[in-house]
Amino acid sequence: MSPAAKPSPATVTQPSDREVRTERIFNATRERVWKAMTDPALVAQWWGRGNTLVIERLEVQRGGHWRFVEHTPDGQHGFEGRFREVTPPERMVRTFEWDGMPGHVIVESTMLEDLGDGRTKVITLSLFHTTEERDGMVQSGMTEGMNQSYVALDKVLAAPG
Template structure:
């Protein structure tokens, strides 16, 4: 069973909010976000390879990674501001192709019982134009594909 991504981006706001349920315990979902070898298996759309050059997953830590395909590469970086195991991540997110357009991202991990969990997120963009650019870039399709890959990973944990 594939659970649907619910992405909401109200007009004229800086925020995008989403939820996605998973058929896995919250601890497994959290580990898939915390451990770089697992992150590499699911983050991003199909057809991209991922190289992580920095992954210091703790409060006040940072990350840097690169997605690549036949068209080139796309680099991203950020800071993990707050990390609470199995509960919450607050981080920044920046695409090197759009410098100074840093998003603030909140991730909440919710236990739904019966071995199921929910990821709830909010991304705050620096301006409406940056938010609209993300939405028009195919971000929703990339998130959907990434979470489908995450479903496959979680089945094997």
């Protein structure tokens, strides 16, 4: 992908009645993408889609706690969970919960696939407790927000370092 080329949005599918699967290719090595997803200073630059993001915790290890608070024009939004599995730089599994809907926990499995040409495919499978929770998240604009975050991540990955 040339620097001027516009990245494609993530591919989003629903492989079962409780899952959402996303796939996106990034123009960076797997190790660089892993670092951008696990280094608090880098996560703060892309996860909030341009909004201020405070990384309260990011303990990337089995049982580790993570908590991010996004500051948007309409207020603060907290997100948190626990890491269930961490296998650098290829896989992480964590829970995901939004403060606005306590008790509605998603299990996210993220795999980073080295494409062998300096690019990385990121695949995330989000497992919801019920079909209704999955459908509610999809209807809330999840895909649009994720694509905005991924465009911001492209910028972080393109920066020197």
